[in-house]
Amino acid sequence: MNNNTPILIENGRALLPDGDPHQGERCDILVHAGAIAEIGTGLAAKLKAEGKTFETLDATDRLVIPGFINAHYHSHDTLAKGTMDETPLETWRLLALPPQYPKRSRAEIRARTLIGALECLRSGMTTVQDMVTLYPFDPEHFEAVVEAYEEIGVRAVVALQYADIRGIETIPFWKEIFPAEYHPYLSTAAEPDKKIDQLAWFEDNILKQQKPDARVTWALGPSAPERCTRALIERTAALAKTYDLPIFTHIYESKGMALQARLEYPDHGGSLIRRLEVEGLLGPRLNLAHSVWLLPDEIEILARTGTNVVINPLSNTKLKSGIPPIRALQEAGVSIALGCDNCSCSDAQNMFQAMKLFALLVHISDPEPGPDQSSRAFGAATMGGAHAIARNDLGRIAPGARADLVLIDLKDPSYVPLNSATRQLVYTEGGRGVDTVMVDGRVVISNGRLATMDQDALLEEVMAVVPQFREDFATIAARVETLKPWIAQAHRKIWAADVGTNRLFTGR
Ligand SMILES: [Zn+2]
Structure with a gap:
C-alpha cells in the first residue's frame, strides 16, 4: 500500500483510551500519512460521498489495539x-x-x-x-x-x-x-x-x-x-x-x-x-x-x-x-x-x-x-x-497519534467467547491471534507474515550465520563450565548477605 493513500481500517472493535475495555468499540479508523486521521462509524460512506480515494483493510472479527x-x-x-x-x-x-x-x-x-x-x-x-x-x-x-x-x-x-x-x-x-x-x-x-x-x-x-x-x-x-x-x-x-x-x-x-x-x-x-x-x-x-x-x-x-x-x-x-x-x-x-x-x-x-x-x-x-x-x-x-520513550503520540488509538496498530483475530479460540478483550489479551492470548501489524501507517505484518521483506530470504540470512555463532557459543560454554565452582562460591556469599529486603520466593 502506498503511504500517501489513506487506509480505512473498517468494521473492527478497537480498544480506545476511554472506551469499553471488555468488548471494545465498534468503529472504523482512517489512517493517513502515517497517523490516525479519524475514528468513527460509517467512515467508508462518508469518504465516498466526499469523493475521496482510500484503500480498505477489513477488520471484521478483528480487535484493533495499539502496538x-x-x-x-x-x-x-x-x-x-x-x-x-x-x-x-x-x-x-x-x-x-x-x-x-x-x-x-x-x-x-x-x-x-x-x-x-x-x-x-x-x-x-x-x-x-x-x-x-x-x-x-x-x-x-x-x-x-x-x-x-x-x-x-x-x-x-x-x-x-x-x-x-x-x-x-x-x-x-x-x-x-x-x-x-x-x-x-x-x-x-x-x-x-x-x-x-x-x-x-x-x-x-x-x-x-x-x-x-x-x-x-x-x-x-x-x-x-x-x-x-x-x-x-x-x-x-x-x-x-x-x-x-x-x-x-x-x-x-x-x-x-x-x-x-x-x-x-x-x-x-x-x-x-x-x-x-x-x-x-x-x-x-x-x-x-x-x-x-x-x-x-x-x-x-x-x-x-x-x-x-x-x-x-x-x-x-x-x-x-x-x-x-x-x-x-x-x-x-x-x-x-x-x-x-x-x-x-x-x-x-x-x-x-x-x-x-x-x-x-x-x-x-x-x-x-x-x-x-x-x-x-x-x-x-x-x-x-x-x-x-517520551512519545505521547504512541501507545494509544486516538486522532493525531501515529498509526502503530495491531489487528487481533477474534475468531481465535482465545477469544471465543469474548468476555473481556483486555483480560483475554493478557491471560489467554499467547501470540497466535496477531494477524496484521501496522507501523507508522504501513502494513508490516499481513496475515501473520512479513510484508516488508521476503521472510524466507530473511530466515536464510539468519541460518547462514548460525554455524559460526554455534561454534563460538560452544567454546564459551565450555569455558564457563570450568568457572562454575567460583561463580557458585560468590553466589552463595551474595545470598548469605543482608541487603534489607528479599525478592526471591523461597517457600521456606
Ligand atoms: Zn537488559
Missing part, C-alpha cells in the same frame, strides 16, 4: 534463544554477553537484528527499545543495526550500551574468589572499549545528524550505574538534556547488584538511587530496567523525581533475579513500562507472555485484595512504553 512497545530489549543475543536452562544472572552474563565473544561479522549483526525484530513484530510489538552492545565497537556494526530496522519497518529507539568500569569490579566477591588467571574471562554487560569513546562517537556521528520524524530514533544507554563513573553519568545527563533524549539503564536486577551498592556506596547510604540523584540522572527522561531489589525509600525517590521503571518479568524469573515490587511502584505512582529483555533469558520476544507474568507476579506478591492487573499490564505494554 506494544518493548521498552527493554537487546538485539545482541537473539541467536541464543533456547541455549540455556537454569542459569543465575551472573552465570548467564558470561554465556550471553558480547564482550565474551570474538568480533562478529557485519552479516551476523544484520541477521540477528532482523530475526529479533521479526519476532517482536510477529507478537504485536510496533516499537523496540534496543539497548545494543557492540563489542568491540565498530561503526559499521551500528550502521548494520540501523539499516536492519529501517528495512524491516519496526519503530526502533536505539541506544548503545556503554560503561567505563570493568565488569569484574562490579560484582561482589568476584575479584577475590576467582584465581587471577581467570580474570580476563569475567567481562560482563558492557566493557570499557579502550579504542574508542563510544559516547563521543555517538554524539558526533549520530546525534548531530538526527532526522526529525524518523522511525529509528536514539536514546542513551549507560549500562548500569555501578559500571559507570560519576563523570560518565554526568556526561550522560548533559547529553540527554542537549539532545532531548530518553535514557535507559539497568538497576538492581539481581541481589548481587543491590549488595554491590551497599558495599561500594556507603556515602550514598548504600543506594544507587541516591547516588544517581546526586549525579543528576533521575527524572522523567530516565528509565530503570528491572528495579527488582528497590527499597521502599528508593521507590519514594523515583516517584518524587518522576523516574520511570521498565519491568522484565520473563528474564527476572528465568535468571532467578527475583520478583519486582510492582504493586509498591504502582501505589507510589511510578510510571511502569514492560520489556522482554534478552532473547537468551526471556527467551521470547512476546509481550503477551510478559503481560501475563507481570500480572501474575503482582497477584502472588500481596495476599491483600488489590486492583485489576490486566488493564495495568496492558497499560504498561502500551502507554507506559510510550511514556518511557
Whole structure:
C-alpha cells in the first residue's frame, strides 16, 4: 500500500483510551500519512460521498489495539534463544554477553537484528527499545543495526550500551574468589572499549545528524550505574538534556547488584538511587530496567523525581533475579513500562507472555485484595512504553497519534467467547491471534507474515550465520563450565548477605 493513500481500517472493535475495555468499540479508523486521521462509524460512506480515494483493510472479527512497545530489549543475543536452562544472572552474563565473544561479522549483526525484530513484530510489538552492545565497537556494526530496522519497518529507539568500569569490579566477591588467571574471562554487560569513546562517537556521528520524524530514533544507554563513573553519568545527563533524549539503564536486577551498592556506596547510604540523584540522572527522561531489589525509600525517590521503571518479568524469573515490587511502584505512582529483555533469558520476544507474568507476579506478591492487573499490564505494554520513550503520540488509538496498530483475530479460540478483550489479551492470548501489524501507517505484518521483506530470504540470512555463532557459543560454554565452582562460591556469599529486603520466593 502506498503511504500517501489513506487506509480505512473498517468494521473492527478497537480498544480506545476511554472506551469499553471488555468488548471494545465498534468503529472504523482512517489512517493517513502515517497517523490516525479519524475514528468513527460509517467512515467508508462518508469518504465516498466526499469523493475521496482510500484503500480498505477489513477488520471484521478483528480487535484493533495499539502496538506494544518493548521498552527493554537487546538485539545482541537473539541467536541464543533456547541455549540455556537454569542459569543465575551472573552465570548467564558470561554465556550471553558480547564482550565474551570474538568480533562478529557485519552479516551476523544484520541477521540477528532482523530475526529479533521479526519476532517482536510477529507478537504485536510496533516499537523496540534496543539497548545494543557492540563489542568491540565498530561503526559499521551500528550502521548494520540501523539499516536492519529501517528495512524491516519496526519503530526502533536505539541506544548503545556503554560503561567505563570493568565488569569484574562490579560484582561482589568476584575479584577475590576467582584465581587471577581467570580474570580476563569475567567481562560482563558492557566493557570499557579502550579504542574508542563510544559516547563521543555517538554524539558526533549520530546525534548531530538526527532526522526529525524518523522511525529509528536514539536514546542513551549507560549500562548500569555501578559500571559507570560519576563523570560518565554526568556526561550522560548533559547529553540527554542537549539532545532531548530518553535514557535507559539497568538497576538492581539481581541481589548481587543491590549488595554491590551497599558495599561500594556507603556515602550514598548504600543506594544507587541516591547516588544517581546526586549525579543528576533521575527524572522523567530516565528509565530503570528491572528495579527488582528497590527499597521502599528508593521507590519514594523515583516517584518524587518522576523516574520511570521498565519491568522484565520473563528474564527476572528465568535468571532467578527475583520478583519486582510492582504493586509498591504502582501505589507510589511510578510510571511502569514492560520489556522482554534478552532473547537468551526471556527467551521470547512476546509481550503477551510478559503481560501475563507481570500480572501474575503482582497477584502472588500481596495476599491483600488489590486492583485489576490486566488493564495495568496492558497499560504498561502500551502507554507506559510510550511514556518511557517520551512519545505521547504512541501507545494509544486516538486522532493525531501515529498509526502503530495491531489487528487481533477474534475468531481465535482465545477469544471465543469474548468476555473481556483486555483480560483475554493478557491471560489467554499467547501470540497466535496477531494477524496484521501496522507501523507508522504501513502494513508490516499481513496475515501473520512479513510484508516488508521476503521472510524466507530473511530466515536464510539468519541460518547462514548460525554455524559460526554455534561454534563460538560452544567454546564459551565450555569455558564457563570450568568457572562454575567460583561463580557458585560468590553466589552463595551474595545470598548469605543482608541487603534489607528479599525478592526471591523461597517457600521456606
Ligand atoms: Zn537488559
